[in-house]
Amino acid sequence: MAPIATSNLKNFKPNEIRADNISKFDPNFTQNVIDAMGPKTKPRVRKLMASLIQHVHDFARENELTIEEWMEGVQLMNWAGKMSDDKRNEGQLVCDVIGLESLVDEIAFKLVADTSDSATASAILGPFFRSDAPLLPNEASIVQGVNGGEITYMHGHVFDLQTKKPVPNATIDVWQASTNGLYEQQDEHQVDCNLRGKFTADSNGYYAFYCLRPTPYPVPNDGPAGKLLELLDRHPMRPAHIHLIVMCDRYKPVTTQIFDRIDPYLKDDSVFAVKESLIVDFVDLKGNPRASLELEYNITLSPY
Amino acid sequence: MAPIATSNLKNFKPNEIRADNISKFDPNFTQNVIDAMGPKTKPRVRKLMASLIQHVHDFARENELTIEEWMEGVQLMNWAGKMSDDKRNEGQLVCDVIGLESLVDEIAFKLVADTSDSATASAILGPFFRSDAPLLPNEASIVQGVNGGEITYMHGHVFDLQTKKPVPNATIDVWQASTNGLYEQQDEHQVDCNLRGKFTADSNGYYAFYCLRPTPYPVPNDGPAGKLLELLDRHPMRPAHIHLIVMCDRYKPVTTQIFDRIDPYLKDDSVFAVKESLIVDFVDLKGNPRASLELEYNITLSPY
Incomplete structure (x- = not known):
């Protein structure tokens, strides 16, 4: 990333921090995951999943998410599913x-x-x-x-x-x-x-x-x-x-x-x-x- | 958003599209949710959750996520939790x-x-x-x-x-x-x-x-x-x-x-x-x- 001139500071966007952070990691990883979708994927599913994968990966990179933190999130999701039944929707409540x-x-x-x-x-x-x-x-x-x-x-x-x-x-x-x-x-x-x-x-x-x-x-x-x-x-x-x-x-x-x-x-x-x-x-x-x-x-x- | 001059096109960022899309909706909504975190929130939790909330909300706005699509996602999450046990972690697999x-x-x-x-x-x-x-x-x-x-x-x-x-x-x-x-x-x-x-x-x-x-x-x-x-x-x-x-x-x-x-x-x-x-x-x-x-x-x- 080029240094940011002082005159540009008012246009500074969080995105520029992100781009810098991303560059530490494999720059093709996320696109490869998105491109794995096959030709029969419905257009709306393709749009939603490409966007979801991009955001989830950006979230992980921007925060240098640890394996332990990710696993805590997985356990919280699984716990929500286990608690849900016809009278309670814990995934919705989360x-x-x-x-x-x-x-x-x-x-x-x-x-x-x-x-x-x-x-x-x-x-x-x-x-x-x-x-x-x-x-x-x-x-x-x-x-x-x-x-x-x-x-x-x-x-x-x-x-x-x-x-x-x-x-x-x-x-x-x-x-x-x-x-x-x-x-x-x-x-x-x-x-x-x-x-x-x-x-x-x-x-x-x-x-x-x-x-x-x-x-x-x-x-x-x-x-x-x-x-x-x-x-x-x-x-x-x-x-x-x-x-x-x-x-x-x-x-x-x-x-x-x-x-x-x-x-x-x-x-x-x-x-x-x-x-x-x-x-x-x-x-x-x-x-x-x-x-x-x-x-x-x-x-x-x-x-x- | 100001119109983009042709000379700036090489610096055009997806973020600018996002900003435009966001402007249809309450511009304070996401910050209000982030700001609801209390003073006792640990710094790492605050950072992760602010980023997660921002990304999840951006994902919803950028794609104009429908209530039905969101609910399908909730049901998929709940289903993963229900299937998980000591021999299988379906949340992890998702x-x-x-x-x-x-x-x-x-x-x-x-x-x-x-x-x-x-x-x-x-x-x-x-x-x-x-x-x-x-x-x-x-x-x-x-x-x-x-x-x-x-x-x-x-x-x-x-x-x-x-x-x-x-x-x-x-x-x-x-x-x-x-x-x-x-x-x-x-x-x-x-x-x-x-x-x-x-x-x-x-x-x-x-x-x-x-x-x-x-x-x-x-x-x-x-x-x-x-x-x-x-x-x-x-x-x-x-x-x-x-x-x-x-x-x-x-x-x-x-x-x-x-x-x-x-x-x-x-x-x-x-x-x-x-x-x-x-x-x-x-x-x-x-x-x-x-x-x-x-x-x-x-x-x-x-x-x-």
Whole structure:
């Protein structure tokens, strides 16, 4: 590498350090691995794998990764796989704590939104979604036996991004953790499908149900994701949120989470899912014997 | 990004494309994830994780990784963990087929060798090493009941890189697959510790044992590493080789593999471990009733 003139320092890129570091090692190694792909490799697989191999190798070279460090990574990956089952996806959670699921979600949202960013923003699905939540009528409650907590009347309209008019018949799939921070499938003391349900907006695009003001909770930290958080000197807490998937024929589906504005973990969500537009206000509700709080939340869908 | 003047094209770096692509997305996202590391993070962990997060995020952005593609990767990782046990390390094998173990090995070797590259080159450990191979006397055979194959008298001296003199008492730990391409722990028809043993060089630095001319074999391809090879349109074959670990007090240990020059897979080892200096010649041997081939192989150790 040529010496860097002082006048060029403002254009100095980390890449130039990398190029220098790479030069210690076999300069053809990575290209040889990439070129080993055969002619029947699908174009998208070829692009993704060439890029993945380049990044993984650059990571190893730039940091002069030791055999022991690499093997610790392998063991962490294997541990994540062993811990995963139909109720827990630890590989996903490891990705979550390094922000990858939220980033992939942002990429998907940007590509869906194209030039517009006015549709309801998305957030990660998370590992606790179940596709078999019960269909419930509007005005029903998803709360089936919970200790403590504040019941919230959540309601609003589903709108079309372009016409600004209400969208009838959208499905709102909602799920949340209980007051102890556990989802029903993590907690044998909760009844099946506690705190989850699917609602259908009426002909005016209106939906309404009763749920809990959500509670902040830690992501499961007894496995490799927890180990990683410990190594990174980070807490496992997620700010209180309610999960939603809103779907309607002829509209792009939205998977999102909404966050309670007063939550102390809004600024340092352990999985980096918070966006300003997803922060909502729970307000006091008078005169409704079924709830002490109200949350009006409107959803905007982008047509295909 | 400023437009690139034609006169600057020779200095054009892929990084500039990346910067442009990144600009579609939240420019602070990755730094926020890196900055979430707390003050108690160890400096090496901080460096490695900041670099890993940057590369993983860049990979996702540069390729506009979809949620489905990311989830396929998560499932492949989890599958690798589930398949791994005390006899099989599938996470390691997945790394091997993208060249990572060989690269990490090269980095380690370059750092050990410093300015010299005359010590015996290293190669990956692979997943079939056992630390409990039997100690055998010089001139013993590691072949305990094998169908077919050519018995080879392998012998040589261990030298000091600096003095060029023989090194007495080095331990040579050797292991190889059988003629069916399987290591003993993969094959219930082989006796325990077949084709493995530890030898001690004598006071003249001389070692000798009987082994097999090695056989090319496929890496296990019934799991995620095999799936990856299929996606990459690559075969799973490894060129025929013998594994060695040579250790001696006051010298840097060497983990290596030696490869048969006539092997058809030398040019496309599925785990990228072949180096020119590790290719050896098996020659005909006359007058020794115990072997039909001879391999003289000298090992050079670098003192600490």
